[in-house]
Amino acid sequence: MEEVKVYSRASSIPKNPYIGFCPGCMHSTTFKVIAEVLDELGIVDKTIECNGVGCSGLGLGYVYLDNVFCAHGRACAVATGIKRTNPDNIVFTYQGDGDGGSIGIAETIYAANRGENITMILINNGTYGMTGGQMAPTTLVGQKATTAPWGRNPEEHGYPVHIAELLDSLTAPAYIARVAMNSVQNVRKAKACIKKAFQYQMEGKGFSYVEVMSNCPTNWGMSPLETLEYMEEHTLKEFKLGEIRAK
Amino acid sequence: MERQFLKGCEAIAESAVRAGCRFYAGYPITPQNEIPEYFARRMPEVGGVYLQGESEVASVNMVYGAAGGGTRCMTSSASCGISLKAEGMSYMAMARVPAVVLNAQRGGPGVGDIRPAQQDYFQATKALGNGGFQYIVLAPSTIQEAADMTYEAFDLADKYRNPVMVLTDGFTAAMMEPVVLPEQKSEEELAAIKAAKKADWALKGKVEGQPLHKISFNAGSKPPQGKFMNTGEDRNKTDAAMYELWKEEEVRYEEYRLDNAEVVIAAYGVAARISATAINILRAEGYKVGMIRPIRVNPFPEKPYAALDPAKVKGILVVEHSIPSQMIYDVKLATGNTIQIDTCLRSCGEIISRDQIVEDVKKIFAK
Ligand SMILES: Cc1ncc(C[n+]2csc(CCOP(=O)(O)OP(=O)(O)O)c2C)c(N)n1
Ligand code: SF4
Numbered sequence: 001m002e003e004v005k006v007y008s009r010a011s012s013i014p015k016n017p018y019i020g021f022c023p024g025c026m027h028s029t030t031f032k033v034i035a036e037v038l039d040e041l042g043i044v045d046k047t048i049e050c051n052g053v054g055c056s057g058l059g060l061g062y063v064y065l066d067n068v069f070c071a072h073g074r075a076c077a078v079a080t081g082i083k084r085t086n087p088d089n090i091v092f093t094y095q096g097d098g099d100g101g102s103i104g105i106a107e108t109i110y111a112a113n114r115g116e117n118i119t120m121i122l123i124n125n126g127t128y129g130m131t132g133g134q135m136a137p138t139t140l141v142g143q144k145a146t147t148a149p150w151g152r153n154p155e156e157h158g159y160p161v162h163i164a165e166l167l168d169s170l171t172a173p174a175y176i177a178r179v180a181m182n183s184v185q186n187v188r189k190a191k192a193c194i195k196k197a198f199q200y201q202m203e204g205k206g207f208s209y210v211e212v213m214s215n216c217p218t219n220w221g222m223s224p225l226e227t228l229e230y231m232e233e234h235t236l237k238e239f240k241l242g243e244i245r246a247k
Numbered sequence: 248m249e250r251q252f253l254k255g256c257e258a259i260a261e262s263a264v265r266a267g268c269r270f271y272a273g274y275p276i277t278p279q280n281e282i283p284e285y286f287a288r289r290m291p292e293v294g295g296v297y298l299q300g301e302s303e304v305a306s307v308n309m310v311y312g313a314a315g316g317g318t319r320c321m322t323s324s325a326s327c328g329i330s331l332k333a334e335g336m337s338y339m340a341m342a343r344v345p346a347v348v349l350n351a352q353r354g355g356p357g358v359g360d361i362r363p364a365q366q367d368y369f370q371a372t373k374a375l376g377n378g379g380f381q382y383i384v385l386a387p388s389t390i391q392e393a394a395d396m397t398y399e400a401f402d403l404a405d406k407y408r409n410p411v412m413v414l415t416d417g418f419t420a421a422m423m424e425p426v427v428l429p430e431q432k433s434e435e436e437l438a439a440i441k442a443a444k445k446a447d448w449a450l451k452g453k454v455e456g457q458p459l460h461k462i463s464f465n466a467g468s469k470p471p472q473g474k475f476m477n478t479g480e481d482r483n484k485t486d487a488a489m490y491e492l493w494k495e496e497e498v499r500y501e502e503y504r505l506d507n508a509e510v511v512i513a514a515y516g517v518a519a520r521i522s523a524t525a526i527n528i529l530r531a532e533g534y535k536v537g538m539i540r541p542i543r544v545n546p547f548p549e550k551p552y553a554a555l556d557p558a559k560v561k562g563i564l565v566v567e568h569s570i571p572s573q574m575i576y577d578v579k580l581a582t583g584n585t586i587q588i589d590t591c592l593r594s595c596g597e598i599i600s601r602d603q604i605v606e607d608v609k610k611i612f613a614k
Contacts, residue, residue: 069461081309
């Protein structure tokens with residue numbers, strides 16, 4: 001019988017990455033999907049990754065691409081500088097929700113508003129993973145965090161920030177989608193959206209944004225399987241999935 | 248070479264363009280708004296990019312990205328704006344990318360005063376941001392020097408693969424005077440400079456069989472064989488060795504009428520310019536007074552100050568638009584407290600007059 005290869009490791013994910021993620025963390029799923037998309041589009045050798053600070057920054061040692069370690073929240077500004085001076089490269093940012101949605105919200109909004117021809121991938125895991133589970137802009141009402149020990153209280157902390165919808169209030173962005181990594185079906189949809197976001201950039205259409213609903217077993221204090229349930233029952237009810245804009 | 252009558256900001260921006268600056272990002276702040284305004288008009292003519300960032304923080308990080316991609320680039324601001332750039336400046340020093348940062352100093356602390364001052368000496372020479380890194384800091388005292396030094400800053404940045412600061416002030420930025428601008432670098436030369444960076448360390452996309460281009464912790468020194476990256480301490484040591492090298496090779500200063508001087512003025516930038524006028528008046532009256540002017544405030548010219556003979560020099564007068572004085576500590580370190588040091592200071596937009604300097608020098612002679 002002839003052997004047919006049906007699956008192989010994406011070219012920019014090495015066998016023994018220098019850095020990894022906690023078991024069951026969807027950061028690694030997301031990176032895998034991005035790396036597959038880059039292979040499928042044939043753009044690996046043109047791509048430059050701008051990493052945020054947080055667990056997203058671990059991508060520096062997980063994905064083998066040319067990359068920049070950006071200061072906390074500044075990845076969209078850094079990507080702007082690269083893309084404007086090297087328009088032939090494909091430039092994307094990979095940021096956490098604290099990174100791109102709190103400390104870097106100005107950089108995010110203004111890169112989107114200028115319609116920078118870059119792709120932004122934002123991981124929405126409802127927490128500050130790297131620093132140990134503090135409250136993030138996306139933490140759900142009632143969801144506990146080390147800095148909201150009784151859960152997020154709207155009167156004190158306000159409500160979760162919907163970054164995709166915030167960007168949707170701007171005229172310039174070309175592509176805005178929210179996807180999730182919690183099921184096979186959702187991972188497939190996520191991959192299609194991430195691919196589309198990069199295609200938008202290749203076609204010079206402008207700012208493309210994909211918000212990836214993710215988990216953090218370590219700081220949610222759950223097993224990876226429990227996080228899948230939690231996402232289905234809670235997070236995905238607050239943050240609706242789908243293509244929000246595709247110009 | 249054509250002499251032109253230009254405002255400091257315009258001379259600075261045009262010199263940067265001629266040095267090959269093809270990316271500028273900044274945020275409006277007095278007294279240097281004419282720099283971004285000039286770039287906004289000029290960059291499209293040379294195929295460069297001008298961007299008004301949403302803040303100083305964003306602007307400096309845009310420059311970090313452009314520098315990482317191998318383009319000659321620059322940002323500028325004034326005082327409280329430079330404080331916001333500290334984060335990006337620290338990252339650029341970490342990743343060792345070449346860029347030019349200009350500070351047209353105004354009063355401080357905080358929003359201080361929109362009028363000119365020299366109140367960011369510590370910030371420029373000692374604490375540009377977290378982590379104990381350093382930049383070479385050029386300190387022009389005329390518009391001609393501001394033009395020449397801005398131009399030179401781009402070469403120095405590439406030479407050391409490290410950012411460079413031009414520390415000027417609101418006086419020099421806002422004045423007009425005749426200036427001869429440096430030569431425009433040819434497109435071929437600029438393309439070769441960018442290509443050399445791309446071939447070595449700058450971002451371009453990964454090349455099969457070659458190490459990745461990483462703008463992060465690599466800090467100018469390649470990781471040891473088989474290691475993903477070198478340790479933070481390794482990188483600190485590499486940087487420290489470079490700072491030591493600067494002390495040997497990059498010190499620049501001017502000795503002004505120093506022959507048999509009994510009082511020596513220590514001043515940089517615009518304060519040195521006013522001091523030179525005062526020295527001419529005093530010399531005409533027979534006072535033996537001269538000046539050591541740091542042309543670069545980092546690395547500081549320790550040797551000429553250390554060489555002053557306490558048996559012959561009655562005193563040193565630090566003239567500076569800062570209250571309290573900031574440069575005085577470097578002068579003290581260099582002279583080892585062997586010579587009495589006095590100060591002649593104003594701040595927050597108040598200008599030191601030559602008469603004030605003349606009077607203060609005479610006081611030292613009268614002691
Ligand atoms: C200027 C600055 N402030 C704070 C920190 C500390 N810090 C590191 S990671 C992080 C949170 C990251 O959270 P998020 O962006 O949600 O990413 P995650 O780790 O959850 O993937 C913080 C606050 C920092 N490195 N720099
Ligand atoms: S701390 Fe959370 S977000 Fe970070 S790697 Fe672990 S599980 Fe993932």
